[in-house]
Amino acid sequence: MTKTLNNNIVIILLCACFFISCDKKRVFDTYTSVSSSGWEANSTIDFNFEVNDTIQPKNLFINIRNNNxxxxxxxxxxxxxxxxxxxxxxxxxxxxxxxxxxxxxxxGFSEIKENKLFYKENITFPATGNYTFKVSQAMRKNGKIKGIAVLEGITEVGFRIEKTQ
Incomplete structure (x- = not known):
C-alpha cells in the first residue's frame, strides 16, 4: 500500500515537472491573490523582477483570474x-x-476564468537590474466620478514576461 502511494506521488511530481519545463517562453510568471472581500481601489499589487537580457525582445502580460x-x-x-x-x-x-x-x-473549465492580457508587446528592456511592475484597479460605474471602492470577483492578479519567437 505504501509503495503504491509513493509511486503515485513520484508520477505526479514527474508530470508536474514535465508541464512546468515545457514553458520555454516564460522568463517571469507569478500571481498574487486578491483579498476574498475584493480588490480595494487603493490596493496596489507589486511584482519585482530582475532583467539580465537587454537584447532579446519580450512580451509582457497581465494575467487576471476572475469568478462569477x-x-x-x-x-x-x-x-x-x-x-x-x-x-x-x-x-x-x-x-x-x-x-x-x-x-x-x-x-478555464470552472467558474474561474483566466485572462492573459497584453501589457507591452515586443519590447526590449533598456538596462539590466531590478524592475517593479505595479497594478491597481480603476473601475467606475457608468456616470459616476468616484471609483469602485472594492471590486469583487477578481481572485488573482499575475504578471508574466515571455520571450518572443
Missing amino acids: DYDYSNLFLITELNFPDGQKIIDTLEYDMADKTGKFLGT
Whole structure:
C-alpha cells in the first residue's frame, strides 16, 4: 500500500515537472491573490523582477483570474513600470472581460476564468537590474466620478514576461 502511494506521488511530481519545463517562453510568471472581500481601489499589487537580457525582445502580460462575482464586461487598470534608473511608465488600460452576450472571456473549465492580457508587446528592456511592475484597479460605474471602492470577483492578479519567437 505504501509503495503504491509513493509511486503515485513520484508520477505526479514527474508530470508536474514535465508541464512546468515545457514553458520555454516564460522568463517571469507569478500571481498574487486578491483579498476574498475584493480588490480595494487603493490596493496596489507589486511584482519585482530582475532583467539580465537587454537584447532579446519580450512580451509582457497581465494575467487576471476572475469568478462569477465579477459584474462587469470590462476592466480598467492603472499600471506603473519602474526601471532601475528611477524612470517610470504609467498607463491606464482597458480590457474586455466578457463578450457581447455577457459570457466571460478567458480560459478555464470552472467558474474561474483566466485572462492573459497584453501589457507591452515586443519590447526590449533598456538596462539590466531590478524592475517593479505595479497594478491597481480603476473601475467606475457608468456616470459616476468616484471609483469602485472594492471590486469583487477578481481572485488573482499575475504578471508574466515571455520571450518572443
